[in-house]
Amino acid sequence: MDSTATLESQIELLTDVYNRVQMLRQVPPILLRPPVSFEPFTAQTIRGEFQRVKEVGDLIRSDPTQEALNRARKSHETDTTGLDSNPRRENRKRRRGPSPESPQPYVSVDQGRTSLFPPSATEAEVLTANTLGEYVKSFNRSNGDCRLHIWARTKGQTMGPQPKMMRFTIPNILKAYIGLVYTGSRPTVLTIIPFGPREKKAPHSQSDYSVYQQLSQQLAKMLQTEGNVSLPIVMSLLCSYRGLFIDACKSCGRVVSSEGYTPPVVRVWRGEWEARHGSCF
Template identity: 40%
Template sequence: MTTTATAASQTAAQGARAPSVAPAPPSELALLRSHIQTLTELNSRLQAIRQIPAQLLRPPPSAAPGEVIAGPSLLTHGFKELQAVGELVRSEKVQEALKTAKKSERADSSALDSNLRREMLKRRRPPPPDSPQPYRETEPRDMSFLPPPEDGAVPISLEALPAYVRNFNRSNKNKLHIVSPKKGRALSCPVTLRLMAVNVATIYLTVDHSAQDERALIVESATAIGSREQASKPAHSQSDFMAFQQLSQQLAKVIRSDPLAPLQSFIELLGAYDRLFDDSCSNCQRVISAEGHVPPVVRRRVPPSADGKGPQWDARHVVCKYEPPPPAPPADEGGGEVAVDGVGEGGASGNP
């Protein structure tokens, strides 16, 4: 019995003297996660203490305007929070995490960006809508609205304008006048001209010096009104009728197509509107358009044909400007007349 107890005590003493097994060190991944968590908590504490100065300077509801009162309890809490953050920064755990982060930055700093927060905000914002594109002229450039200047023609200057107006009125049924604010006043640019097409339209032109040649006059703007509107309409005012509104818009397009065209070419173009309400459209063969019920206000210069026919003006509606002419109707095989709108031979057609 005694021998057995002695052996047991010796065995227990040897077991007590045996070295204990040390715990396994944390893995590199676990240590990295611990450092990241430590630095994240430190950043949160730093962001919190950044709000303390604003809280200390915020006046209480009972303070008078302009008076700043900091409560003792809030001030004490702020200093305690600053002291706690200081101790946290000096702690061994935080210092070890900061040393590891510094070592990692020195090894590879390619993925670090000081404006990371700004970049994240940019990514969260929806993409801006596309900016409106500038207007691009879609009209073909091969169309000529103005006649080419004659060979040897001299551009009209401001001094020669009165003589040009007198010569034009002698040889044309349309009359051109210089609109002067005061009689006897010397002409100076810009000058307003009034072209009167009898029983058709009155067109006001604003002419000024050319940018290329200061002595030459060019047309800057044109406004058309009815021939019987001038009594109540001042210069440059818009007409009350759709036909003359479209005519003004068409003349503005002509000016944009060749802004440096000489004054003589533009006056010659205006002479093509003598039969504004009589010429039919070369595309739809109608005088009044089916859409808008306006006459053909577009005039294009047609070059001389092969048979020797001189240049002339092609009249079209705005909606027919770039459309090809419709195909000709098939000829009647029977050779007899066909009634139109219920009117046969010997009757009058119901269409214009």
């Protein structure tokens, strides 16, 4: 390999090291939330963050990186023209884009990044409080065993112009209460509380079973991260739980996890809903 190619590879290596160190400076959002918010995922996330630190440390101590750092140090000692001794302070002062005289390293976009939810469908864009009843009828006609209803505390209770609670059921799998909030006349989903199919619980309580507790935490995490999720998109997500107890995890290939002994309650959108265990996500 000639010296030019070697120099280019060392520049790429140091750029990668720099970017990974900068990522370590960012506090994971889950650590800023209350400890009880997403307990099943917190320990795994913390272990993952420490693993990232170890990997970056190993990369910095590796022979190629040390060789590149030595070469950069010697180059700096030979010619310091135009180099600032405190680049972090300089970066805080200069917020404008890079000029042609000071090119910045290219950072590729991760093409494999996943979305929490599928793109909005036409029905999601036009759904309003006035068309909610018709949407429920259409959904029940076209989704087989998945059923959706406007929920009221007592039979015959007046729903009002903007229903606040829906009930979703998959026979022998789960039932879920869906809390709605309105922006103008358009409803979006605020909460999803799942229960076992035969549990008789109030919509604002919690299931007695760990699998539904974990599912509740996962759904809350998705809603909190995304925000303003439409009801039709949430229906797409909930219908994917038809195979909650038979779908295998896309990562490990198991139905029941080896750690928590629970089915894959996480759903990831990659053109279709894929099942994951919390420990595999």
